[in-house]
Amino acid sequence: xxxxxxxxxxxxxxxxxxxxxxxxxxxxxxxxxxxxxxxxxxxxxxxxxxxxxxxxxxxxxxxxxxxxxxxxxxxxxxxxxxxxxxxxxxxxxxxxxxxxxxxxxxxxxxxxxxxxxxxxxxxxxxxxxxxxxxxxxxxxxxxxxxxxxxxxxxxxxxxxxxxxxxxxxxxxxxxxxxxxxxxxxxxxx
Numbered sequence: 001x002x003x004x005x006x007x008x009x010x011x012x013x014x015x016x017x018x019x020x021x022x023x024x025x026x027x028x029x030x031x032x033x034x035x036x037x038x039x040x041x042x043x044x045x046x047x048x049x050x051x052x053x054x055x056x057x058x059x060x061x062x063x064x065x066x067x068x069x070x071x072x073x074x075x076x077x078x079x080x081x082x083x084x085x086x087x088x089x090x091x092x093x094x095x096x097x098x099x100x101x102x103x104x105x106x107x108x109x110x111x112x113x114x115x116x117x118x119x120x121x122x123x124x125x126x127x128x129x130x131x132x133x134x135x136x137x138x139x140x141x142x143x144x145x146x147x148x149x150x151x152x153x154x155x156x157x158x159x160x161x162x163x164x165x166x167x168x169x170x171x172x173x174x175x176x177x178x179x180x181x182x183x184x185x186x187x188x189x
Contacts, residue, residue: 029061035110104139152174161178
C-alpha cells in the first residue's frame, strides 16, 4: 500500500444523508479494535486478530493516515473506507502505465451491526466522489473475494464493472473498476 499522491489531507469532513466521513480520532480506538477482532468482519480478510494483540498494538489515535476515512453515524464510528494505491506486484491492474504509482483502490470494513442498512454504499459513493474531484479522470479499482456476496453487491451498486477474477490469498477474487466518467458515484439502491 502506498500513498495516494499529492492531495490535501485530511479533507473537510464529508457529509452524506446519514453519515460523516472524517479523519480518525482517539474516541475511535475501541471501534477499531472491535472491527479487527470481529470474526464476521475477518471472515473474508484472513480471520480476526486476537483482542489482546490489538489492545497492545492499536495506537491511541488509530488509522490516522491519508486515504482512510472513518465512517461516523450519529457520533460513533461504524466502519472505515480507504483509498490507497494497489501494490504493483499484486494481480489486478487497469493502468499498467501508472508509472509505479499503482491503481487507486477502494476498500471498506464495517462493524457487523452496521451491515444491511446501505451505509457501505452511501459512504463509498461519497469517498469516490471526493476522489473523482481530487484526481479527475482517474479510475478506481476494487478487489474482494467472490464468496463475499455483500461486498460484490456493494461494488455493483457503486458502478464497478468486473474486469477479471483471479486466485489470491487462497481464494477466488473479484476485481472491478469504477470510472469517473460514470460520475457521480450515486448508489443505485
